[in-house]
Amino acid sequence: xxxxxxLNNGHGLASWLLTKDHKRIALLYLVSITAFFFLGGxxxxxxxxxxxxxxxxxxxxxxxxxxxxxxxxxxxxxFLIPSIPAVLGNFLIPIMIGAKDLAFPRINLLSxxxxxxxxxxxxxxxxxxxxxxGWTFYTPYSTAAANSHVITAALGIFITGFSSIxxxxxxxxxxxxxxAPGLTWFRLPLFVWSMYATSLIFILxxxxxxxxxxxxxxxxxxxxxxxxxxxxxxxxxFQHLFWFYSHPAVYIMIxxxxxxxxxxxxxxxxxxxxxxxxVAFSSLAIAIIGFLVWGHHLFVxxxxxxxxxxxxxxxxxxxxxxxxxxxxxxxxxxKGSVLLDSAMLYAFGFIGLFTIGxxxxxxxxxxxxxxxxHDTYFVIAHFHYIMVGGAIMGYMGGLHYWWPKISxxxxxxxxxxxxxxxxxxxxxxxxxxQFILGYLGMPRRYHVYPPEFQVLNIASTLGATVLAVGYLLxxxxxxxxxFYGEKASANPWGAxxxxxxxxxxxxxxxxxxxxxxxxxTHQYAPSRxxxxx
Amino acid sequence: MSDGHAHAEHLSGxxxxxxxxxxxxxxxxxxxxxxxxxxxxxDMGQQAEAATLGMWVFLVTEIMFFGxxxxxxxxxxxxxxxxxxxxxxxxxxxxxxxxxxxLIVSSLTMALGVRSAQTSAPAKTQVMWIVITMMFGAAFxxxxxxxxxxxxxxxxxxxxNFRWEGLYPHGAEQFYSLYFCMTGLHALxxxxxxxxxxxxxxxxxxxxYNADYYTPVEVAGLYWHFVDIVWIFLFPLxxxxxxxxxxx
Numbered sequence: 001x002x003x004x005x006x007l008n009n010g011h012g013l014a015s016w017l018l019t020k021d022h023k024r025i026a027l028l029y030l031v032s033i034t035a036f037f038f039l040g041g042x043x044x045x046x047x048x049x050x051x052x053x054x055x056x057x058x059x060x061x062x063x064x065x066x067x068x069x070x071x072x073x074x075x076x077x078x079f080l081i082p083s084i085p086a087v088l089g090n091f092l093i094p095i096m097i098g099a100k101d102l103a104f105p106r107i108n109l110l111s112x113x114x115x116x117x118x119x120x121x122x123x124x125x126x127x128x129x130x131x132x133x134g135w136t137f138y139t140p141y142s143t144a145a146a147n148s149h150v151i152t153a154a155l156g157i158f159i160t161g162f163s164s165i166x167x168x169x170x171x172x173x174x175x176x177x178x179x180a181p182g183l184t185w186f187r188l189p190l191f192v193w194s195m196y197a198t199s200l201i202f203i204l205x206x207x208x209x210x211x212x213x214x215x216x217x218x219x220x221x222x223x224x225x226x227x228x229x230x231x232x233x234x235x236x237x238f239q240h241l242f243w244f245y246s247h248p249a250v251y252i253m254i255x256x257x258x259x260x261x262x263x264x265x266x267x268x269x270x271x272x273x274x275x276x277x278x279v280a281f282s283s284l285a286i287a288i289i290g291f292l293v294w295g296h297h298l299f300v301x302x303x304x305x306x307x308x309x310x311x312x313x314x315x316x317x318x319x320x321x322x323x324x325x326x327x328x329x330x331x332x333x334x335k336g337s338v339l340l341d342s343a344m345l346y347a348f349g350f351i352g353l354f355t356i357g358x359x360x361x362x363x364x365x366x367x368x369x370x371x372x373x374h375d376t377y378f379v380i381a382h383f384h385y386i387m388v389g390g391a392i393m394g395y396m397g398g399l400h401y402w403w404p405k406i407s408x409x410x411x412x413x414x415x416x417x418x419x420x421x422x423x424x425x426x427x428x429x430x431x432x433x434q435f436i437l438g439y440l441g442m443p444r445r446y447h448v449y450p451p452e453f454q455v456l457n458i459a460s461t462l463g464a465t466v467l468a469v470g471y472l473l474x475x476x477x478x479x480x481x482x483f484y485g486e487k488a489s490a491n492p493w494g495a496x497x498x499x500x501x502x503x504x505x506x507x508x509x510x511x512x513x514x515x516x517x518x519x520x521t522h523q524y525a526p527s528r529x530x531x532x533x
Numbered sequence: 534m535s536d537g538h539a540h541a542e543h544l545s546g547x548x549x550x551x552x553x554x555x556x557x558x559x560x561x562x563x564x565x566x567x568x569x570x571x572x573x574x575x576d577m578g579q580q581a582e583a584a585t586l587g588m589w590v591f592l593v594t595e596i597m598f599f600g601x602x603x604x605x606x607x608x609x610x611x612x613x614x615x616x617x618x619x620x621x622x623x624x625x626x627x628x629x630x631x632x633x634x635x636l637i638v639s640s641l642t643m644a645l646g647v648r649s650a651q652t653s654a655p656a657k658t659q660v661m662w663i664v665i666t667m668m669f670g671a672a673f674x675x676x677x678x679x680x681x682x683x684x685x686x687x688x689x690x691x692x693x694n695f696r697w698e699g700l701y702p703h704g705a706e707q708f709y710s711l712y713f714c715m716t717g718l719h720a721l722x723x724x725x726x727x728x729x730x731x732x733x734x735x736x737x738x739x740x741x742y743n744a745d746y747y748t749p750v751e752v753a754g755l756y757w758h759f760v761d762i763v764w765i766f767l768f769p770l771x772x773x774x775x776x777x778x779x780x781x
Contacts, residue, residue, distance in 0.1 A: 101573035103583040169590045177583040207594045211601035224710035232703040
């Protein structure tokens, strides 16, 4: 007889759509964000198709504007921001803290419905003609000029923001109030630390973008003069408010991935993390300093030069905790018993690509150089190295690492390694040429370009095709594994942590009895308590 | 951290590897459970702490939400101080003061409502305090509606029909844009608060709240006090600052 677990404990659509189990809600999110990922990918494909040739021969410039806007909106708000928190965070945080569920299971389910509702608004905006403002909704374009469905898309973002807020609120309260006895803060897995830091950004940043897009909608409908200069407003205020959220939002995407990498690196090096408390505190430092750097998006927006210099320095500062993480992962791998499983391949990919993305971020934080590369493909390449090379690599690594726990099945390691390789090669081929294109002066958001840029653009489109195959493969072998995969043991990787001490897939209540934790949850080496407690 | 884990038993780490019963995890028998204890909490103390912390965290998000508007106010007040002074003179200070007094008193009655639940006062007493608070809330909204009506009558609602006799029509329109956004958003929070309190009154009527379980009353109280505090900031910013500059 099959053991009762969260997957077979209740059947039928209602048992999923009305579930309060954090693990099932995680799977609801997994399905929906995957759908949005491929939708956003289709928009990206249209962009790369258009850029194969210097002339604008596939679509009109107006259509092209809508393509990159919808690509950005869908990928940022409906895939990247919820990806690791809502799927892996939802699934793992209660288990990692030794609890039966998050503090507010009903609010957790509500957050998924809110996400879906926000997604529907965005779909309606896309199907009824799209939005052409760019994902940044800069005023006065978004308030006075654009004739597209700005309000529908803005409301979609407004609504889905509440799903982020509720997820962050749930995580914070759970980590504070639901930890098992003996599980002190400095025994927590680093994934929990990074999710806690992410949640702080969720609750402090998201409300600001909510009020900002609400004001844009009010300005468009009621002619309130907040951002439109024709009505006495100040468009730069919009940029400040927008980036006050949207720069920290980059850390919403990367911090969870960093947490995943910290887990994978330990498990596949068979070593405790090097400098636990440094890695834990660097997450908080990134979250806090991340709120003070938004002005580096406004270097050419008429911001005072002194403000520009301050924001430049602060942006350099945020590189320090990020570098701490990279150094500590490297030191963890050093002299470890390194296993090259697919999850670890993604971790290696992450560390390298994130480093490139981070270092080119320093180029952009330098006021003088930014004037040269501002709004060029250099910026595009930089943030795709962070968001795709960083965040999605971390997400994929995490999915591969915890898939046996989530599904109770093993996937094909050979295919997984092939996919990891394709994604790495395809990614670099897509985005590295864009650094060069940008440095040579190709601006972003144009669908026509001088013929001398064509070779690099062809390389980029070719890479995007390889990348697409790399992303489709896991869809196939993960789905295959659910039906035909070998059954996973409780701890297929020989890893440490509470999640590997319960069956795969876990029972609905996670733990038979509340666990009592007597040491750090990741003990790869003989017991050595972390210094600060 | 709550010390509410006394029921947990010590088990060696490998125990979790064996198949477990899905409905397991309940603490040892012999403890009477409060009917309101949700399955994933160990005890009522942990559940209450989680709920109040949740509301505090939510209020932090509310501060950031209103914060964007306060920021806009700050920027434009700094950019056109004279226009804002001129425009604020057309707000009715009497109504504003009355509303401030009403909200402060409603916070008192709300606090008394929470206290009546904490001390297991009779259901009627609890309901009475909640209903009185709701009446104050409704009075506030009524006065707000009168003010809004006057603004419509005088054509000082931003938009195509905006008319301004003074020196700074643009700045004044902007002031009233912010006025309607800020007080409108605040009023929306009041309406939501009235909805929550309707539910609270209905459940209190059935005698649900007592010294053992009063979390919903306490959490609703926190929300209500927050909405009051927002008004305490809105009132001076919109109605009072700069009025003495008016030459007349």
